[in-house]
Amino acid sequence: MQQIQQGQFAAGQRLALRERRPQGTRVALPGVELGGRSFVVMAGPCAVESAAQIEAAAAAVAREGCAVLRGGAFKPRTSPYAFQGLGAPGVQLLLDAARRHGLAAVTEVMDAAELPAFDGVALLQVGARNMQNFTLLKALSHLRRPVLLKRGPSATVDEWLLAAEYLLAGGNDQVVLCERGIRTFETATRNTLDLSAVVLAKQRTHLPVVVDPSHATGRRELVTPLTLAAAAAGADGLLVEVHASPDEALCDGAQALLPEDLADLMARLPAVLEAVGRDLWRATPRRRALAR
Ligand code: PEP
Ligand code: MN
Numbered sequence: 418m419q420q421i422q423q424g425q426f427a428a429g430q431r432l433a434l435r436e437r438r439p440q441g442t443r444v445a446l447p448g449v450e451l452g453g454r455s456f457v458v459m460a461g462p463c464a465v466e467s468a469a470q471i472e473a474a475a476a477a478v479a480r481e482g483c484a485v486l487r488g489g490a491f492k493p494r495t496s497p498y499a500f501q502g503l504g505a506p507g508v509q510l511l512l513d514a515a516r517r518h519g520l521a522a523v524t525e526v527m528d529a530a531e532l533p534a535f536d537g538v539a540l541l542q543v544g545a546r547n548m549q550n551f552t553l554l555k556a557l558s559h560l561r562r563p564v565l566l567k568r569g570p571s572a573t574v575d576e577w578l579l580a581a582e583y584l585l586a587g588g589n590d591q592v593v594l595c596e597r598g599i600r601t602f603e604t605a606t607r608n609t610l611d612l613s614a615v616v617l618a619k620q621r622t623h624l625p626v627v628v629d630p631s632h633a634t635g636r637r638e639l640v641t642p643l644t645l646a647a648a649a650a651g652a653d654g655l656l657v658e659v660h661a662s663p664d665e666a667l668c669d670g671a672q673a674l675l676p677e678d679l680a681d682l683m684a685r686l687p688a689v690l691e692a693v694g695r696d697l698w699r700a701t702p703r704r705r706a707l708a709r
Contacts (some may be wrong), residue, residue, distance in 0.1 A: 432585035433578055436654050438623035444563045444591050446521040446539040449484035451593050452625030455698035456690050457654035459485035459523055463669035465507040471514045473661035477636045477676035479518035481683045482699035493546045500667040505532035505534035512537050519705030529556035545569050545597055548580050558587020569596045574614050594618050594626045595656055598633030607635025610643050612650050619651050631658040631672045636657040640674055641682045650691045
């Protein structure tokens with residue numbers, strides 16, 4: 418407690434503190450805004466694998482009225498022998514599919530030197546493993562582009578918020594925080610979703626906070642219940658993995674929702690959101706046109 422008071426939220430110079438901007442920060446992407454009244458769903462495969470695979474995912478994501486297509490092209494894999502992603506051509510496939518369906522795109526950037534490949538990407542993702550890559554954070558802090566900052570698997574809330582501070586300190590306040598599960602003693606799930614961190618981050622900062630229940634659990638059957646819990650707890654949105662044929666996925670198939678699971682999730686979210694004074698962002702033709 419002592420440590421929290423000293424290090425964490427008392428430091429007056431911190432730019433991310435809620436009192437700096439009590440009304441909250443809204444992060445605008447083409448056609449959609451994070452941090453407003455509406456809960457925003459960002460969905461798609463773990464990785465872009467092929468043109469056909471990302472097209473099938475984009476079609477499903479658009480059909481359910483989601484705002485943003487996800488899909489990694491530069492993949493931070495634990496094993497060097499695992500699929501590493503398609504790189505720059507993968508970003509292009511993601512952008513092409515997103516454009517065809519009027520979706521904004523989010524994908525991970527691991528190295529600032531690769532930023533030229535990310536032109537047109539609406540939301541630049543800093544992965545959990547890079548949360549404290551301060552060189553990368555400083556480079557992104559000099560851009561005026563939205564950044565999604567994932568919490569590191571072993572990072573405290575304070576370390577996470579200080580990582581965000583690097584982005585703000587360099588002049589980029591277009592920052593979205595993402596809780597994606599932390600490493601605990603529990604082995605029944607891939608990680609442990611820390612919903613208290615979501616509430617804390619919302620209370621202590623003015624930044625939008627979204628939840629990734631896919632990497633938090635590693636298990637498809639837990640994704641929908643935890644999404645509903647996150648929505649009830651005040652999250653501003655969702656980053657979720659969806660794959661049209663998860664058994665064939667090159668990574669994270671076990672945690673990917675099927676398109677029909679996404680449909681079910683989108684049908685169940687509004688009641689929970691209404692109970693906490695929010696609504697679900699759904700596409701309209703006008704919103705789709707803005708994202709193209
Ligand atoms: C991802 O979302 O693609 C990802 C790699 O997740 P994380 O960085 O949270 O492990
Ligand atoms: Mn994944």
